[in-house]
Amino acid sequence: MKAVDRIKKAHVAIMRHKKWCAYSGVLACGDVEVSLDIPSACTDGWNVQYGEAFVDALNDEELRYLVLHENTHKSYRHTTVWKGLAKENPRLANIAMDLFVNLSLDDTDAGEGFIKMPEKGVKGDPKYRGWNVKQIYDALKQEQEGGAGQGEGEGEGEGEGEGEGEGEGEGEGEGEGFDEHDFEGAEGVSAKEMEARGNEIERAIRQGEALRKKRSANGAGDADGVFGDLLKAKVDWREVLREWITALTNGKDESTWRKPNRRYLADDAYMPSMQGVSVGEIVIGFDTSGSCFGTDTMTHFVSEITSLIEMVCPEKVHVIYWDTRIAGHQTFEEGQFAVQQMKVRGGGGTDGSILFEYLRDKHMNPVAVVQFSDGEVGDWGRTDWPTLWALTGNMRAPYGTTINLD
Secondary structure, eight states: OOHHHHHHHHHHHHHHSTTGGGGHHHHTSSOEEEESSOSSEEESSSOEEEEHHHHHTSOHHHHHHHHHHHHHHHHHTHHHHTHHHHHHOHHHHHHHHHHHHHHHHHHHHTTOOSOOOOTTOOOOOGGGTTOOHHHHHHHHHHHHHHHTTOOTTSOSOSOSSSTTOOSOOOOOSSOSOSOEEOHHHHHTSOHHHHHHHHHHHHHHHHHHHHHHHHHHHTTSSOSSOSSHHHHHSOOOHHHHHHHHHHHHHTTOOOOEEEEEOGGGGGGTOOOEEOOSOOOOEEEEEEEOSTTTTTSHHHHHHHHHHHHHHHHHOOSEEEEEEESSSEEEEEEEETTOOOGGGOOOOOOSOOOTTHHHHHHHHTTOOOSEEEEEEOSOOSOOOOOSSOEEEEESTTOOOSSSEEEEOO
């Protein structure tokens, strides 16, 4: 059977499975390609490429593992969220991501035997269970620096590159990984397309989990969700913002991960200091309607704007206050913003479309718009500008990217 047909067969088996059917929607996102030029497998976070010879060498259980492995990277958007780690140390970043993914797959399989890790896979050390990629990366880096590369999980593979690698490696772990992570391919995606892909993957995850729950209700499925951590846990909004900024800079991000932004260390969130990077002119809209004005919500918004500007480093930032009208407009050149200078005005109703109408009337053309609101919006408006909605509570904007600040 041809490699492409075996991959289709693996997809069908996954979609029919009582638990793994949760991946049904994610499998449909992006394109699948079989190539003679790919040594193993590779994803840019949307499309997946498989090496024909590598697929031919796998049995059915190993191939299903490979397919699920690549699509778990897609689900967690690893190639965009953790691009900074890959710039600092691609080898350890790849291993950390694979440890995270493989632990997740092994825990879900729970010894059933539906999947089996291919050779050279990074064995999921249980000590990393419950850790995120950054925490695993830090532990691996500390072990490498303290033990001359003999830390657990760093692998006995051959090489320092991605995937299978070439050359001489160090350490006595469980493998370097069998796939590659296409960070360069992810960098070439526009902000608008990145936003669309992220929204599509999120919908796909929810659809897949709904299918799994339906089968569970009929006695065929498992009560525990496959993507429960993605659907139940609140994602750190700074992590989503980092991904959004990465798309805006379109690969021009030269932020340093060696000198983290101290503002986020207390929150256990590792954010880069954006040095020498600018995304151009941005607009920050503040919902100053009656439900926000003079409340703790407004205080929350104001406290976060400095964080946002430090991360984005715009050449110019327009801070615009709105309710059912434009209540105020302040402009700050790069490096001039100070929260003490903000003149918050408003207190009326809520019309989310008024800001975009104002921008069009003033012939403004920002590279992006960030809207702070409590989500109690009658008219959300519509725009082609890349838009990030920073909302309190569990509200979700009908378009753009939504982050929840709570």
